[in-house]
Amino acid sequence: MKPLLEVRGVTMRFGGLVALSDLSFDVTPGHAHGIIGPNGAGKTTAFNVITGIYAPTQGDVLFRGESVTGCRPSTIAHRGIARTFQNIRLFRDLTVFDNVRIACDAHARYSWPGAMIQLPSARQAEKETIGRCTDLLEKFGLGNEIHERAGDLPYGSQRRLEIARAMALQPSLLLLDEPAAGMNSAETLNLVEFLGWLRDHFSVTMLLIEHHMQLVMTFCDRITVLDFGKTIAEGTADEVRKNPEVIEAYLGQEDGHE
Amino acid sequence: MDYFAQQAINAIQLGSIYALIALGYSMVYGVLVMINFAHGDVFMVSSFFCFLLLLVLPVPFIAALLIVMLATAILGVCIERLAYRPLRNAPRVSAIITALGCGLVIQNTTLSISPYSQRMPELFTPVTWNFAGLTISSLQILIVGISVGLMLALDFFIRKTRYGMAMRAIAQDRVTVPLMGVPVNQVIAVTFALGAALGGAAGVLYASAYPVISATMGVLVGWKAFVAAVIGGIGNVRGAVLGAYLLGAVEVFTVTVLPSTYRDLVVYTLLLVILIFKPYGLLGRPAVQKV
Amino acid sequence: MTRWLQHPPPRGVLLALLAAGLAACFAIEQFGLVDDYVRFVLITFGINIILCVSLNLVNGWMGEFSVGHAGFMALGAYLSACVSVKWLSWGDPLWMFPLAVIGGGLMAGAVGFLLGLLSFKTRGDYLAIITLAFLMIVKSGIENIPYVGGPRGFLGIDNHTTLLWTAVWTVLTLWTIRNLVYSRFGRGIVAVREDEIAANAMGVDTRKAKLTAFVVSSFFGGVAGALFAHQLQFINPSVFDIVKSTEILVMVYLGGVGSLAGSILGATAFTFLSQALQPLGTWRMVILPLILVLLMIFRPRGIMGMREFSWFVPQREFPKKEDKK
Numbered sequence: 082m083k084p085l086l087e088v089r090g091v092t093m094r095f096g097g098l099v100a101l102s103d104l105s106f107d108v109t110p111g112h113a114h115g116i117i118g119p120n121g122a123g124k125t126t127a128f129n130v131i132t133g134i135y136a137p138t139q140g141d142v143l144f145r146g147e148s149v150t151g152c153r154p155s156t157i158a159h160r161g162i163a164r165t166f167q168n169i170r171l172f173r174d175l176t177v178f179d180n181v182r183i184a185c186d187a188h189a190r191y192s193w194p195g196a197m198i199q200l201p202s203a204r205q206a207e208k209e210t211i212g213r214c215t216d217l218l219e220k221f222g223l224g225n226e227i228h229e230r231a232g233d234l235p236y237g238s239q240r241r242l243e244i245a246r247a248m249a250l251q252p253s254l255l256l257l258d259e260p261a262a263g264m265n266s267a268e269t270l271n272l273v274e275f276l277g278w279l280r281d282h283f284s285v286t287m288l289l290i291e292h293h294m295q296l297v298m299t300f301c302d303r304i305t306v307l308d309f310g311k312t313i314a315e316g317t318a319d320e321v322r323k324n325p326e327v328i329e330a331y332l333g334q335e336d337g338h339e
Numbered sequence: 340m341d342y343f344a345q346q347a348i349n350a351i352q353l354g355s356i357y358a359l360i361a362l363g364y365s366m367v368y369g370v371l372v373m374i375n376f377a378h379g380d381v382f383m384v385s386s387f388f389c390f391l392l393l394l395v396l397p398v399p400f401i402a403a404l405l406i407v408m409l410a411t412a413i414l415g416v417c418i419e420r421l422a423y424r425p426l427r428n429a430p431r432v433s434a435i436i437t438a439l440g441c442g443l444v445i446q447n448t449t450l451s452i453s454p455y456s457q458r459m460p461e462l463f464t465p466v467t468w469n470f471a472g473l474t475i476s477s478l479q480i481l482i483v484g485i486s487v488g489l490m491l492a493l494d495f496f497i498r499k500t501r502y503g504m505a506m507r508a509i510a511q512d513r514v515t516v517p518l519m520g521v522p523v524n525q526v527i528a529v530t531f532a533l534g535a536a537l538g539g540a541a542g543v544l545y546a547s548a549y550p551v552i553s554a555t556m557g558v559l560v561g562w563k564a565f566v567a568a569v570i571g572g573i574g575n576v577r578g579a580v581l582g583a584y585l586l587g588a589v590e591v592f593t594v595t596v597l598p599s600t601y602r603d604l605v606v607y608t609l610l611l612v613i614l615i616f617k618p619y620g621l622l623g624r625p626a627v628q629k630v
Numbered sequence: 631m632t633r634w635l636q637h638p639p640p641r642g643v644l645l646a647l648l649a650a651g652l653a654a655c656f657a658i659e660q661f662g663l664v665d666d667y668v669r670f671v672l673i674t675f676g677i678n679i680i681l682c683v684s685l686n687l688v689n690g691w692m693g694e695f696s697v698g699h700a701g702f703m704a705l706g707a708y709l710s711a712c713v714s715v716k717w718l719s720w721g722d723p724l725w726m727f728p729l730a731v732i733g734g735g736l737m738a739g740a741v742g743f744l745l746g747l748l749s750f751k752t753r754g755d756y757l758a759i760i761t762l763a764f765l766m767i768v769k770s771g772i773e774n775i776p777y778v779g780g781p782r783g784f785l786g787i788d789n790h791t792t793l794l795w796t797a798v799w800t801v802l803t804l805w806t807i808r809n810l811v812y813s814r815f816g817r818g819i820v821a822v823r824e825d826e827i828a829a830n831a832m833g834v835d836t837r838k839a840k841l842t843a844f845v846v847s848s849f850f851g852g853v854a855g856a857l858f859a860h861q862l863q864f865i866n867p868s869v870f871d872i873v874k875s876t877e878i879l880v881m882v883y884l885g886g887v888g889s890l891a892g893s894i895l896g897a898t899a900f901t902f903l904s905q906a907l908q909p910l911g912t913w914r915m916v917i918l919p920l921i922l923v924l925l926m927i928f929r930p931r932g933i934m935g936m937r938e939f940s941w942f943v944p945q946r947e948f949p950k951k952e953d954k955k
């Protein structure tokens with residue numbers, strides 16, 4: 082099958098620091114693809130390059146066969162890549178509902194003058210957006226909190242809301258940056274279930290960064306291991322687990338990570 | 340050529356005064372990341388302090404300088420204490436607005452008390468020398484000398500003393516340094532006191548060089564110094580000095596080629612152009628934002 | 631958007647009130663119902679609402695800090711004065727004056743566009759400094775244009791700003807900005823305030839959002855300037871200085887950031903307060919900034935900060951019970 086996302090020889094430098102060097106991997110449609118690696122390996126940087134927050138120093142990112150390198154993040158979001166952030170970036174002062182709605186607006190295509198003179202088409206589009214947001218929030222179990230301030234939600238709900246907001250873009254590829262961060266093992270178990278539901282229900286392809294080994298190993302179809310900005314291994318969970326370089330660089334620390 | 344050299348002397352004199360004021364803006368920004376818009380008016384008020392002092396008690400120049408610096412330092416600390424400290428953890432916008440408001444309060448209070456400009460009594464009887472076609476007065480030498488002396492003293496203070504090092508540490512890392520037992524409130528108070536005292540010195544020097552003082556000086560002169568601080572890279576002490584002399588030169592030479600009404604236009608356009616091409620000033624560095 | 635008072639707006643009541651208000655303005659002009667002073671204050675009130683709500687778009691909804699609004703006013707004032715005094719003075723004020731006002735707005739809007747471009751790279755303090763530089767450049771620029779009177783000012787502007795025109799423009803401004811902030815464009819602007827990077831990643835074209843906010847805000851700033859010029863009949867560059875900008879800031883932060891009701895409230899309080907303080911002369915300009923400082927310390931978002939009076943919120947924003955399944 083043709084890959085959904087292709088990362089081709091991406092290098093990212095910050096001054097003298099090489100955060101990514103010649104990174105390449107493919108994400109197959111329908112898969113859950115994991116990226117693991119020790120702290121500072123460049124995982125988040127890879128996400129930032131894919132979503133257009135940084136333009137790579139070298140290399141190319143292709144989405145559905147088309148290059149998205151150098152596109153603005155909003156353009157990439159419109160093409161169908163949505164993401165969450167390692168340290169939650171909600172619109173904290175807005176309501177839960179508006180958080181989702183802002184992402185939903187990407188699909189409301191009414192014009193400027195339409196909005197200014199309140200054309201029926203604009204009103205209709207707004208109504209539809211409201212309906213879609215309500216549905217989405219119900220599905221994510223946030224239906225009772227829609228008028229809460231996002232920043233007031235408990236941590237777990239904030240994570241969930243961030244995923245709901247990303248899904249409001251109706252993406253075909255969802256990037257999750259450490260979704261299990263700060264969760265205990267019971268919560269992590271729930272998360273695996275939740276991610277499975279997400280994948281099946283929205284038939285979305287996933288690329289996820291995670292430190293929690295068990296989660297990655299059970300959930301991901303394919304895993305890329307980064308260290309110091311380089312790919313040191315790629316393959317299925319079993320292949321990666323057996324790779325000596327990975328064991329040395331990363332899995333040696335597994336005990337430290339629960 | 341002589342004319343040019345003469346103008347250069349004027350530029351250095353003006354630049355020195357700007358530098359003293361600009362340092363106050365930059366130090367506060369470095370430590371608190373806050374634009375202290377009121378600083379220009381603190382400078383303005385200090386020249387009124389000087390005026391009042393001489394009205395009551397005709398003291399010699401150096402005594403006037405020290406007394407005014409002390410009084411202005413106290414004013415600076417009071418402003419910080421009353422208006423800025425309650426907002427330390429508030430959104431940044433609140434702090435800027437407060438500073439702007441404080442400046443206007445000072446300016447308009449002065450204006451209400453003294454609606455007209457005041458003629459400054461002579462602090463100092465200058466001697467002029469003619470030297471290879473140039474005219475230099477002892478006042479000019481005194482102004483430049485005192486300014487440079489104060490700047491060197493400040494540089495020493497920042498690099499060698501405990502408070503100075505704490506100031507630099509806070510400017511480097513605003514999150515962890517306060518957790519490491521550095522008395523942040525004291526350091527900030529010292530910063531304001533020093534900045535205001537330098538502004539006070541500038542007020543005295545300015546009033547002796549251009550002896551007509553008015554309530555609008557805070558905007559007309561003080562804000563120029565602010566522009567200088569921004570051009571140099573606000574938060575950067577050396578940048579402030581560089582920006583000040585640059586601005587002094589630009590202003591003096593603008594007036595030699597264009598009508599004097601173009602002065603503000605040129606200065607603020609220069610500011611805009613520099614911010615467009617070097618958004619953080621000549622010596623400033625952008626804050627890295629990680630995602 | 632943000633939080634509003636709980637109940638949905640009564641249908642049609644606002645429209646009826648609006649119609650009544652406009653009719654009253656017309657009647658007042660037509661039959662000379664109030665004396666000149668009251669009329670002057672009412673017109674000032676309208677202009678203040680326009681200024682306040684338009685600056686609120688940038689300072690409240692978008693969360694930037696602009697001190698340049700008086701500069702946009704100046705652009706609108708001078709351009710409209712040129713139109714009505716120099717270029718189209720032969721025209722019937724019935725069409726010529728609206729044209730002059732729109733011209734003033736467009737001029738300000740065009741410059742606002744340029745300032746918006748600068749806001750791509752710079753934010754926060756540095757953007758505030760850019761708006762300050764802009765203000766000083768406009769002021770000293772006008773001082774150097776003899777064609778519009780230089781520092782002496784622009785004389786002989788006719789009094790075209792009637793109560794009715796002011797009311798019409800006020801309603802138009804409120805209407806436009808309300809429709810903007812309750813549309814996807816306005817939500818994009820709010821998203822930029824909350825978190826620019828996240829907004830961008832969620833498909834908000836942050837550049838367009840910033841340009842929209844700056845252009846709309848400065849357009850109405852220019853409109854207010856045009857009305858102001860044809861109210862005072864005499865303008866000079868020093869009217870449009872930092873003090874004028876501060877007055878508008880007081881209104882915004884008094885009434886409340888990110889709120890239409892707050893803007894109106896702020897403009898109301900400011901207009902009547904500053905009339906009441908008139909006898910104090912320059913002490914007035916001590917008290918007003920002092921209020922601003924106290925506000926920042928005790929209520930930094932203003933009275934109505936981020937809340938809205940339900941009448942200004944579109945009906946559709948109140949989900950009905952039966953809609954929810």
Ligand SMILES: Nc1ncnc2c1ncn2[C@@H]1O[C@H](COP(=O)(O)OP(=O)(O)OP(=O)(O)O)[C@@H](O)[C@H]1O
Pocket residue numbers: 095098100118119120121122123124125126127167627628629630
């Ligand atoms: N904007 C930036 N400017 C400079 N250096 C950066 C920037 N962003 C990331 N880096 C550096 O790049 C390297 C990789 O960072 P990155 O955040 O991608 O790591 P990571 O694999 O996500 O680590 P973690 O598991 O801690 O999240 C780090 O050394 C980091 O300091």
Ligand SMILES: [Mg+2]
Pocket residue numbers: 124125126167
């Ligand atoms: Mg990371």
